[in-house]
Amino acid sequence: MPIFSAEQLRTIGTSIFLRLGVPVEDAELVSELLIDANLTGFDSHGMIRLPIYSRGIKMGAVKPGAEIRLVEETPTSAVIDGGWNLGQVVATYAMGVCIEKARNGVIGLVTVRNSMHVGRCNTYAEMAMREGMLGMMSVNSASYVAPFGGKSKQLGTNPLCFAIPTGKEPPMVLDMATSVWARGKIMVAMARGEELPEGIFMDPNGKPTTNPDWYTQGGVLRTLGAIAGYKGFGLSLLVEILTGILTEAGTSNSDEYRSRPFYGGNGIFMMAIDIGKMTDLGRFKSKVDDLLRKVRESPIAPEFEEILIPGDPERRCKERRLREGIYIEDKTWRDIVALAEELGVPIPDPKS
Numbered sequence: 001m002p003i004f005s006a007e008q009l010r011t012i013g014t015s016i017f018l019r020l021g022v023p024v025e026d027a028e029l030v031s032e033l034l035i036d037a038n039l040t041g042f043d044s045h046g047m048i049r050l051p052i053y054s055r056g057i058k059m060g061a062v063k064p065g066a067e068i069r070l071v072e073e074t075p076t077s078a079v080i081d082g083g084w085n086l087g088q089v090v091a092t093y094a095m096g097v098c099i100e101k102a103r104n105g106v107i108g109l110v111t112v113r114n115s116m117h118v119g120r121c122n123t124y125a126e127m128a129m130r131e132g133m134l135g136m137m138s139v140n141s142a143s144y145v146a147p148f149g150g151k152s153k154q155l156g157t158n159p160l161c162f163a164i165p166t167g168k169e170p171p172m173v174l175d176m177a178t179s180v181w182a183r184g185k186i187m188v189a190m191a192r193g194e195e196l197p198e199g200i201f202m203d204p205n206g207k208p209t210t211n212p213d214w215y216t217q218g219g220v221l222r223t224l225g226a227i228a229g230y231k232g233f234g235l236s237l238l239v240e241i242l243t244g245i246l247t248e249a250g251t252s253n254s255d256e257y258r259s260r261p262f263y264g265g266n267g268i269f270m271m272a273i274d275i276g277k278m279t280d281l282g283r284f285k286s287k288v289d290d291l292l293r294k295v296r297e298s299p300i301a302p303e304f305e306e307i308l309i310p311g312d313p314e315r316r317c318k319e320r321r322l323r324e325g326i327y328i329e330d331k332t333w334r335d336i337v338a339l340a341e342e343l344g345v346p347i348p349d350p351k352s
Contacts, residue, residue: 001192002333002350003325010035012340012348013050019343020057022064022086030088033119038326041317044184045120047328048191051335052263053086053117061262062086062116068093076105079247082115087266088123090115091137095124095270099131102272112268113249117141121161122175122314128272129163129171132281136271137161140243142264143252145179146220148233151206153220156252157183158239165275167285169292173311178236179221186215191329199226243267325351 013031018024030053038046056062066083068090073079078097082090094112101108118124121137128135141156159182161175180200189196189212196210203209204218212219224232244251249267251257257264275281296307328336340347 001327001329003327004348004350005325006035006039006322008348008351009038009047009326009328012336012345013047015345016050016054016336016339016343017064019345020054020064022057026064026086026089029092030086030119033088033123035326036123036318037120038328039318039321040120040122040314041321042120042182042184042314043188043327043329044182046326047336048184048187048332049117049119051332051339054339056116056262059262061260070097076101076107077109078111080110080112082112084114084116084265087116087118091118091124091268091270092127094268095127095135095137095272098270098272099128099133102128102133102274103131106274106277108272110268110270111243111247112266112270113247114265115249115268116265117263118266118268120175121159122163122173124270125161125163125175126171126173129165129173131272132165132275134165134273134275135161135163136273138239138243138269139266140240140249140252141183141266142257144183144221145223145236146202146206147236148223148225148229151202151204151220153218154253155179155223155233155236155240157181157221158236158243158252160235160239164288165281165285166292167282167289169289170309170315171311172288172292172309173314175310175314176224178224178232178239180224180226180232181221183221186212186221188329190215191331239269242269 010031013034014027017027034046063084066085069081071079071081080094094110098108098110125135125137138160140158143153145155147154157177157179159177164172196212201209202220203214223229223236240251244267247267275284292309337347
């Protein structure tokens with residue numbers, strides 16, 4: 001697999017988006033967030049998405065520069081129509097509104113419909129966290145996941161993200177799918193020619209498989225929790241209700257959602273809580289620090305080397321990849337090169 005610096009990938013990503021008619025600020029934003037996903041180890045939400053987004057723009061399903069409208073608004077809430085603009089652009093705007101609502105009151109709550117894929121949810125929850133707030137973000141997606149006890153695609157991967165501010169400790173950022181894996185990780189495994197871990201995937205008959213090629217032949221992801229998969233199933237249903245029904249974006253298994261010509265998009269539910277309006281912010285951060293520190297320092301099970309807090313693996317991966325570069329799967333890079341050549345965008349040489 002070729003290795004590139006973040007700047008190399010940022011440049012080619014921005015250039016491709018610009019050639020496709022994406023406004024400059026939006027092209028830079030989306031490219032930056034794709035690269036950040038790669039840097040933090042979420043290759044499933046990184047440059048592998050560039051050819052997919054580009055295909056959506058070409059077919060007119062993704063509408064760069066489309067108006068983002070406030071449909072309904074109260075002092076503490078808003079309903080937003082993203083106009084099928086790029087999801088990163090829509091979600092960044094929406095969380096800005098959410099933060100302002102929380103700042104003027106205590107809680108901001110925003111729902112979004114007609115938005116394309118937003119990328120990693122952490123981006124937007126962390127926007128609130130940096131303002132001294134508790135940030136929460138969730139989305140649904142096209143159906144890739146079977147319900148607990150079922151074998152057909154009924155649910156999205158339906159991630160949940162919470163970002164919690166801290167004092168001296170690194171922030172706690174929990175960003176997780178309610179399926180065992182994100183759908184994009186199956187895409188990455190296919191691109192790399194790798195087998196899947198056991199317990200992730202089922203073929204169309206509901207039989208476990210480690211072959212990612214079933215992804216294009218009716219295979220389905222399982223809900224989070226293995227033998228306790230009913231818990232992940234319950235969380236996934238909750239996300240569907242918040243992001244598919246409350247938002248009017250449509251549930252993952254609805255005829256409306258499945259009839260869309262491209263990718264389905266994301267229904268979005270987000271919330272920001274101004275911690276300083278509920279308790280002293282400094283004391284809150286200090287107590288979170290104490291909690292995380294005690295957890296880290298607690299006894300370690302024999303098969304483990306340390307206890308990691310949510311957000312730790314991503315921070316470490318980012319530090320390493322900023323030094324060493326970002327690996328791009330050969331297939332993904334071939335797709336990006338073909339797109340760049342079609343649009344007349346210069347192609348960088350890999351670092352190695």
